[in-house]
Amino acid sequence: MKLPPLIIGNLKATIPIIQGGMGVGISGHRLTQAVANEGGIGVISTVQIGYREPDFKINTKEANIRALRREIRKARKLSPKGIIGVNIMVAINDYDDMVKTSVEEKADIIISGAGLPLNLPKLVSGSDIKLAPIVSSGKAASIIIRNWIKKYAKMPDAIVVEGPEAGGHLGFHLEQLQEGKECLDNIVRDVIKVASSFEGGANIPIIAAGGIYTGQDIVKFLKLGADGVQMGTRFVATEECDAQMSFKRAYINSKKEDIKIIKSPVGLPGRAIRNEFIKKAEKNRIIPYKCYNCLKKCDPSKTPYCISEALINSVSGNIDEGLIFVGSNAYRIDKIVKVKELIKELVMEAENL
Known part of the structure; x- marks a missing residue:
C-alpha cells in the first residue's frame, strides 16, 4: 500500500507519521528536524525542556520558555520547509505560557494531552497554528469537540487517539489497563464515529497512537479509517534522538x-x-x-x-x-538507526503489503 500524505488544514506531511513528543529533552530539535525533513511531522516536547539551562533549578519557568524558543528556532533552521510541532501537556503548571511561546515562535501544530485542553483555542486566538488534542476515548473527543464548538466555534484540526500500549503517562485507569479490555482499534473506531456525528467532523484527521511499531501497523490503522499514526518509542532508538546514548541503550537492552x-x-x-x-x-x-x-x-x-x-x-x-518511560514494544528494538533509515523501513514495509 502506498502511504498517503497526512493533510491537516494547510499542512501536508508526505509521510503520515507524527513523531510522538517525549518529555524532558528526548524529543528536542535534533529529532524533530530529522523527522520533518523526511516528510513526517517532528514534535518537540515542552516538559522540562530547559533542564540543561544553567539556571534551571532556580529559575525553572524562564529556563523552560527560553529553551523552548531555542529548540523551535533550531528545528526550523534545520528544516525550513518541514512541519514542526510542539507537544504540551495540559497537566503542567506553565501550560498557558508554553502555548503562547509556541505561537510566538510560529510552530505549525500543538498536540496536547494529559488532560482535556478545553481552553486551548482561546490561547492561540488570532494565529493559524493547528490544534490536535490527544484523547483515549470517544467520550473525551466528544467533550472537547462540543466545548470548542460552543465556546470558540472551532473544531480540532486533528485528533490523536492514544491507546493503552503507549509509553509514559496513559489516559486510562489502572483497573482498565489490568483488565486488558481497552484496544486501540476499538477506540479509533469510536473516535471516528464520534467526530463524524458533528457537522464537518468527518473531515477531522484521526491519528492512531500507542504501540504502533511496523509499516504493517501503519497500514492496519489507515485501513481502519485513521489518517495517520503517531510513533514515539521507535524514534528513541535513532541517532538523532536528543537523549543520551545510555538512555537509548536501555531500550535496546530491555x-x-x-x-x-x-x-x-x-x-x-x-x-x-x-x-x-x-x-x-x-x-x-x-x-x-x-x-x-x-x-x-x-x-x-x-x-x-x-x-x-x-x-x-x-x-x-x-x-x-531515573525513570525510563517506554512503549509496550520497546523490547523489540535491537539497534540504533538514523531517522532516514527508520522511515524508509516503515514505508517499504507498508508498500510491500
Missing part, C-alpha cells in the same frame, strides 16, 4: 518482562522499564530535595518521588537513578 505499568507520582498509570529506581521507589519513598512546581496535581509532601528529577536523571544518562 526485555518484554521488564516493561511494566507503574503508578506515577501524579496518580496516573504509566508504562516504564522496571529498573533499580522503580524497585527502590516501590520499597520506600524517595523524598524530593526540591520541587520544580511542574505538575498541577503533584503534592511534594506526599509524592513517592520527584518525577522531574527521575526523568532528568534517565535522559542525562543516569538510568539506574
Whole structure:
C-alpha cells in the first residue's frame, strides 16, 4: 500500500507519521528536524525542556520558555520547509505560557494531552497554528469537540487517539489497563464515529497512537479509517534522538518482562522499564530535595518521588537513578538507526503489503 500524505488544514506531511513528543529533552530539535525533513511531522516536547539551562533549578519557568524558543528556532533552521510541532501537556503548571511561546515562535501544530485542553483555542486566538488534542476515548473527543464548538466555534484540526500500549503517562485507569479490555482499534473506531456525528467532523484527521511499531501497523490503522499514526518509542532508538546514548541503550537492552505499568507520582498509570529506581521507589519513598512546581496535581509532601528529577536523571544518562518511560514494544528494538533509515523501513514495509 502506498502511504498517503497526512493533510491537516494547510499542512501536508508526505509521510503520515507524527513523531510522538517525549518529555524532558528526548524529543528536542535534533529529532524533530530529522523527522520533518523526511516528510513526517517532528514534535518537540515542552516538559522540562530547559533542564540543561544553567539556571534551571532556580529559575525553572524562564529556563523552560527560553529553551523552548531555542529548540523551535533550531528545528526550523534545520528544516525550513518541514512541519514542526510542539507537544504540551495540559497537566503542567506553565501550560498557558508554553502555548503562547509556541505561537510566538510560529510552530505549525500543538498536540496536547494529559488532560482535556478545553481552553486551548482561546490561547492561540488570532494565529493559524493547528490544534490536535490527544484523547483515549470517544467520550473525551466528544467533550472537547462540543466545548470548542460552543465556546470558540472551532473544531480540532486533528485528533490523536492514544491507546493503552503507549509509553509514559496513559489516559486510562489502572483497573482498565489490568483488565486488558481497552484496544486501540476499538477506540479509533469510536473516535471516528464520534467526530463524524458533528457537522464537518468527518473531515477531522484521526491519528492512531500507542504501540504502533511496523509499516504493517501503519497500514492496519489507515485501513481502519485513521489518517495517520503517531510513533514515539521507535524514534528513541535513532541517532538523532536528543537523549543520551545510555538512555537509548536501555531500550535496546530491555526485555518484554521488564516493561511494566507503574503508578506515577501524579496518580496516573504509566508504562516504564522496571529498573533499580522503580524497585527502590516501590520499597520506600524517595523524598524530593526540591520541587520544580511542574505538575498541577503533584503534592511534594506526599509524592513517592520527584518525577522531574527521575526523568532528568534517565535522559542525562543516569538510568539506574531515573525513570525510563517506554512503549509496550520497546523490547523489540535491537539497534540504533538514523531517522532516514527508520522511515524508509516503515514505508517499504507498508508498500510491500
